[in-house]
Amino acid sequence: MTSDQKAPVCVLGAGLIGGSLLRAAADAGYRVWGYNRSESGVLAAMADGFDVTDDLQTALTRAAEADALIVIAVPMPAVDHLLGAIATFAAECALTDVVSVKGPVLAAAHAHGLSRRYVGGHPMAGTSESGWSATDSGLFRDAVWAVGVDPGTHARTWTRVARLALDCGAVVVPVTAEDHDHAVARISHLPHVLAEALAIAGAGGGPLALGLAAGSFRDGTRVAATAPDLVRAICEPNRDALLTVLDDMLTVLGAARDNLREQGSLVDLIAAGHDGRMAYETAERWEITDIRPGDHEWLERMRDAGRRGGVCTALA
Amino acid sequence: MTSDQKAPVCVLGAGLIGGSLLRAAADAGYRVWGYNRSESGVLAAMADGFDVTDDLQTALTRAAEADALIVIAVPMPAVDHLLGAIATFAAECALTDVVSVKGPVLAAAHAHGLSRRYVGGHPMAGTSESGWSATDSGLFRDAVWAVGVDPGTHARTWTRVARLALDCGAVVVPVTAEDHDHAVARISHLPHVLAEALAIAGAGGGPLALGLAAGSFRDGTRVAATAPDLVRAICEPNRDALLTVLDDMLTVLGAARDNLREQGSLVDLIAAGHDGRMAYETAERWEITDIRPGDHEWLERMRDAGRRGGVCTALA
Numbered sequence: 001m002t003s004d005q006k007a008p009v010c011v012l013g014a015g016l017i018g019g020s021l022l023r024a025a026a027d028a029g030y031r032v033w034g035y036n037r038s039e040s041g042v043l044a045a046m047a048d049g050f051d052v053t054d055d056l057q058t059a060l061t062r063a064a065e066a067d068a069l070i071v072i073a074v075p076m077p078a079v080d081h082l083l084g085a086i087a088t089f090a091a092e093c094a095l096t097d098v099v100s101v102k103g104p105v106l107a108a109a110h111a112h113g114l115s116r117r118y119v120g121g122h123p124m125a126g127t128s129e130s131g132w133s134a135t136d137s138g139l140f141r142d143a144v145w146a147v148g149v150d151p152g153t154h155a156r157t158w159t160r161v162a163r164l165a166l167d168c169g170a171v172v173v174p175v176t177a178e179d180h181d182h183a184v185a186r187i188s189h190l191p192h193v194l195a196e197a198l199a200i201a202g203a204g205g206g207p208l209a210l211g212l213a214a215g216s217f218r219d220g221t222r223v224a225a226t227a228p229d230l231v232r233a234i235c236e237p238n239r240d241a242l243l244t245v246l247d248d249m250l251t252v253l254g255a256a257r258d259n260l261r262e263q264g265s266l267v268d269l270i271a272a273g274h275d276g277r278m279a280y281e282t283a284e285r286w287e288i289t290d291i292r293p294g295d296h297e298w299l300e301r302m303r304d305a306g307r308r309g310g311v312c313t314a315l316a
Numbered sequence: 317m318t319s320d321q322k323a324p325v326c327v328l329g330a331g332l333i334g335g336s337l338l339r340a341a342a343d344a345g346y347r348v349w350g351y352n353r354s355e356s357g358v359l360a361a362m363a364d365g366f367d368v369t370d371d372l373q374t375a376l377t378r379a380a381e382a383d384a385l386i387v388i389a390v391p392m393p394a395v396d397h398l399l400g401a402i403a404t405f406a407a408e409c410a411l412t413d414v415v416s417v418k419g420p421v422l423a424a425a426h427a428h429g430l431s432r433r434y435v436g437g438h439p440m441a442g443t444s445e446s447g448w449s450a451t452d453s454g455l456f457r458d459a460v461w462a463v464g465v466d467p468g469t470h471a472r473t474w475t476r477v478a479r480l481a482l483d484c485g486a487v488v489v490p491v492t493a494e495d496h497d498h499a500v501a502r503i504s505h506l507p508h509v510l511a512e513a514l515a516i517a518g519a520g521g522g523p524l525a526l527g528l529a530a531g532s533f534r535d536g537t538r539v540a541a542t543a544p545d546l547v548r549a550i551c552e553p554n555r556d557a558l559l560t561v562l563d564d565m566l567t568v569l570g571a572a573r574d575n576l577r578e579q580g581s582l583v584d585l586i587a588a589g590h591d592g593r594m595a596y597e598t599a600e601r602w603e604i605t606d607i608r609p610g611d612h613e614w615l616e617r618m619r620d621a622g623r624r625g626g627v628c629t630a631l632a
Contacts, residue, residue, distance in 0.1 A: 217504065221593050223531075248517060249569065271544055276516045
C-alpha cells in the first residue's frame with residue numbers, strides 16, 4: 001500500500017470538519033485542496049494559505065487527474081449534489097465522507113454508481129461552533145474516527161481512508177453503516193435532542209431560573225448552541241434509529257415520572273444511569289492487531305472487533 | 317450591621333459544599349468550625365487544619381456561646397436530625413443551610429420552632445465529586461447563591477447570610493422557597509434526570525456506542541457520575557416541582573418524536589431549544605442597589621427583583 005501513502009486529498013466543504021481536515025492533513029504532509037460553496041468560506045481559507053475554490057468542477061477534475069482521495073464534508077442535505085458532480089467529473093476516485101450519518105450516504109453513493117470506490121467515514125469530533133473560523137488542525141487528535149466495513153468494501157480504499165484518519169491523530173473504529181447509525185442515535189443525536197428540550201425547560205423558568213443555572217444546565221444544553229440548521233442536518237437523516245432511541249427514552253422517563261409520583265423515588269433511574277456513566281468512564285479501547293484489510297473475512301472480523309470496542313491505531 | 321461582620325460560623329457537614337464553605341469562610345477571615353458525622357471526614361478536615369468534630373453537641377454548644385451563624389450542609393434526608401439538635405442546643409442562633417431544595421427545609425425548620433431565625437440558602441455550585449477531598453475554597457467564586465426572602469424573614473439574619481455568601485465570592489439571588497424549588501427543578505434536577513436517562517441510552521448501545529461517544533454524550537451525562545444516593549437526596553425532596561417539569565419534558569419530547577415520525581422534522585424542537593440556549597447565554601445579571609434589608613416591603617421587592625434577574629453584589 002505504500003503507493004497510497006499520503007496520496008493527495010480533495011476535501012469538499014470547508015466548514016468545521018472539512019476545514020479542520022484540510023489543516024490536519026496538510027500538517028501531516030498530505031497535498032490537499034478543497035472546494036467550498038460560499039465565497040466567504042473560500043476567502044477565509046485562502047487567507048490562511050489553503051488552496052480552496054468555489055469551482056466544484058475544477059476541484060474534481062484536479063482530483064481525477066491526481067487520483068486523489070475525495071472527502072465529502074458537507075451536511076447530509078448537500079451530499080446528493082456533490083455525488084452527482086463526482087459521478088460526472090471524478091467517478092474513478094476513491095471516495096469517503098465525514099457526514100454524521102452513514103446509511104443515507106452509502107445509499108446515495110450507490111444510487112450514483114459510486115459505491116464501489118466509497119468507504120464511509122465519521123470523525124467523532126466537533127464543537128458547537130461552525131465555519132472556517134472554527135477550524136482546528138488538532139480537532140481529530142485522540143478522537144475516534146468511524147470507518148465503514150460494509151459488505152463489498154474495497155480493502156485498498158479502506159486502508160487509504162483509515163490512514164488519513166490515523167495521520168490526523170485519530171484512532172479508527174471499524175463499523176458498518178447500520179451499526180454506526182444506531183450507535184450515533186444514542187450517543188450523538190439523542191444528546192442533541194435532550195439538550196434542546198432541556199434548554200426549552202430552562203428558558204421556561206425565565207430570568208430567575210436561567211440566573212440560577214450552573215454546571216449541570218450549562219453542560220446539559222451546550223450543544224443546543226449549535227446552529228439549528230446544522231442540528232437538523234445531523235439528526236433528521238437518522239430518523240429511524242433516532243425514533244427507536246427516542247421511544248426508549250420516553251419509556252425510561254415515563255417510568256421515572258411514575259415512580260417519583262407514586263413512590264417518591266428515582267432509585268431505579270439513578271442507579272441504572274450511574275451504572276451507564278461508569279460503563280462509559282471505564283470503557284477501554286483495545287487494539288485490533290490481527291486483521292489485515294483484504295484478508296479472508298476481514299470485513300466481518302473488523303465489524304465484530306469494532307462491536308467489542310476494538311480500534312485500529314496503526315496499519316500493517 | 318457592623319457587629320455581624322465576620323461573626324463566627326458553624327458548619328454542620330463537611331462534604332463538598334460544607335467543607336468548601338469552611339475553607340472559603342476561613343480564607344475570608346471568619347472564625348469557623350464544623351461538625352461531620354463520619355470520622356473519616358473529620359480526620360481529613362483536621363489533617364488540613366480545620367476545627368471539625370464528630371460531636372454535634374459540642375459544636376452546637378460552642379455555636380450558642382459564640383452566637384455563631386449555623387449552616388446546615390447535609391443532604392435533605394439528614395436535615396431533620398440536625399434541626400432537632402439545634403433546637404436543643406442552639407435554638408437562638410441564626411440559621412441557614414446550603415441544601416438543594418428550600419421548601420422542605422423551611423417546613424422542617426418551622427416544625428422544630430426554628431423558622432424565626434432561619435434564612436434559607438443555596439449556593440449554585442458543585443461538581444460530580446463529593447466528600448472532603450473534593451472541597452475547594454474557590455468553589456463559590458462567581459457562583460450565584462440563592463438566599464431566601466420568604467414572608468417573615470428577619471432582616472438582620474438575612475444580611476448575615478448574604479454577607480457570608482458575598483465574602484465567599486458569590487453573588488446573591490433573593491428568592492422565595494417556592495420560586496427556588498420550581499426554578500431548580502428546571503435547571504438542576506431535570507438536568508440530573510436527563511443525564512441519568514442519557515447514560516442509560518448510551519450504555520444500551522454497548523462498547524461500540526460508548527467507544528464512539530464524544531463531547532455531546534460526555535457533557536450530557538457528566539452529572540450522572542455523581543453518587544446515586546446524593547442525586548436521590550437532591551432530586552426526590554423536590555418531587556412536586558420536578559413532576560411538573562418532567563411532565564412538560566415528556567410532552568415536548570413526545571411532540572418531537574411525533575413530528576420526526578410523521579414529517580421527518582425536528583424543526584420546532586431545535587428552533588425553540590436554540591432560542592432557549594441563546595436566552596441563557598445572553599442573560600444579564602443586573603445589580604440590586606435600591607433595596608435595603610428591613611426597608612418597607614423589602615422582601616416583596618427583593619423577590620420581584622430576583623425574578624427579573626437581579627442580584628446583590630454588595631450590602632449597604
